[in-house]
Amino acid sequence: MTTTPAPDRDDEPVRHRVGARLASPRRDERAEAWAGKLWTSVRAADEYTALDVVGDALENGLDAETVLLEVVGAVQHKVGIEWAANRMSVAEEHAATAINDRVIAALSADRPATFQGRVTVACVDKEWHALPARLLAETLRLRGWQVGYLGAQVPTAHLVSHIHRTGADAVCLSAALSTRLPMAHAAITAVQAVGTPVMVGGLAFGTDGRYARQLGADAWAPEARAAADRLAAGPLPRPRAPHRAGDDLPHLSDQEYTLVTQTSRTLVRETLRGLEQRFPALRDYDDDQRERTAEDLAHIVEFLAAALYVDDEELFTHFLTWTGEILTARRVPAHSLLPALDLLEEQLRDFPRARGIIAAGRDTLAAHR
Structure with missing residues (x-):
């Protein structure tokens, strides 16, 4: 058996799959050109030029959400494709992801004056792929939500403790790898047990959300804009009565x-x-x-x-x-x-x-x- 390159501790061989749901299907045609410019700077590992590209895109009329999802998200998706095709090394992929993360931070400097509610956004335990959750968190902030973004691999007990302290109206859980589904199920059940509804997203739950439904999530969204739209449409349904995670899966x-x-x-x-x-x-x-x-x-x-x-x-x-x-x-x-x-x-x-x-x-x- 001849093997693939050694995976990093954050499951490097599966990283490229995450990009499939970074960008919204509703595309601004102008964003494609800016994504090409950002790709050029990211491929050259030029952080300063990347920041300039994003700033120029904003000055030329693209709104921050479009830049976030259709420029940065599209570039990160291409990073994954290039890695999968063996045209990008692990080191180059890490550098590109780090630059995109820095660009997202720059885009998040301004906050709207409106207040929609409180949402906690986190990756399930053992899930290292944090960028999709980060894009969702920043999208929600741009739309006026107060977001508690907890990042990668959040232990379920710590997640529940955070909810108790902050009183979030909803929790958005992200998982890119199907191997995280058991941890996601435990997190969904534990959060619902304290009365907080859970929306999930990420490729781990299937491109059609089949595992989200199977694991009892209160809502599922295929990408960041859809998730933000769902939250804007009204409160998520209240969780059902407390139950054990195993009750959902009799097999x-x-x-x-x-x-x-x-x-x-x-x-x-x-x-x-x-x-x-x-x-x-x-x-x-x-x-x-x-x-x-x-x-x-x-x-x-x-x-x-x-x-x-x-x-x-x-x-x-x-x-x-x-x-x-x-x-x-x-x-x-x-x-x-x-x-x-x-x-x-x-x-x-x-x-x-x-x-x-x-x-x-x-x-x-x-x-x-």
């Missing part, structure tokens, strides 16, 4: 998700060992190559667990399809993932749902050979 009673999660390290270790036995060349990998292979296997197990949590094989097959595209861009055949799936299935022979999901993943990869 979890088979314990497959719990057992796969608890044994994930063993599954990765034994799969790596099996690959060494079946492919002797892997024994000659250096430490860095072995670490990358183990990290790739860990991602596969994590997405398998997430698919078990929501009982949806498409979550796993979509991940494998995306992974195959990344491998192909790096001149690695996507079918190199198949042996790992075989070894995982052998270890999970007593887990019918897991085996079914793995079989669907194998079929998906085979179809792309």
Whole structure:
């Protein structure tokens, strides 16, 4: 098995997927030209020019929200595309994201005099991809909301404590990675238990919001403008009576998700060992190559667990399809993932749902050979 580049601790290989919902579908034609100028400065790692571009866009008639979502958001989306196509290194991606974050800070200097209410915006626990949540927070501020922006990977207990202190009218939770759905479910349930409605967004919840509904969120929005429009339309529905997170997902009673999660390290270790036995060349990998292979296997197990949590094989097959595209861009055949799936299935022979999901993943990869 030949692997993708080593992921950073914030799940670098999946970062580019976040950009798909940064920009609004309602586009200002003038924004495209300014996005091109910002891209040029970001690609050159020129922060000062990037700030000048944004300032010029405002002076030439673009409103701050359009610049935020259709210029900065569009550029960040392109950053992800370029990384996925192997035309941008991890270091270059980090530099571009840092510049865009600085530009957002500059756009947020002015505040409207109106007051719409209080909203807390946060990423769910373990979710490092904070830029989509940041764009939403700044969009809401521009529209007159008082926003408590908590940033990345907010532990649920701390989120609830913040709500108690601030009395937010609503909580907006962001998650980009499907592997964060169990944490998102816990956060949704805990926030609702204190009487505060929850709106969720991000690719983790599906492009159609299917997992938002399944996990009991009070609302879902595909992108920042839609979320702001929904809040402006009126209060979110009050949460239903307190309940346990597991009550929403009766299939979890088979314990497959719990057992796969608890044994994930063993599954990765034994799969790596099996690959060494079946492919002797892997024994000659250096430490860095072995670490990358183990990290790739860990991602596969994590997405398998997430698919078990929501009982949806498409979550796993979509991940494998995306992974195959990344491998192909790096001149690695996507079918190199198949042996790992075989070894995982052998270890999970007593887990019918897991085996079914793995079989669907194998079929998906085979179809792309």
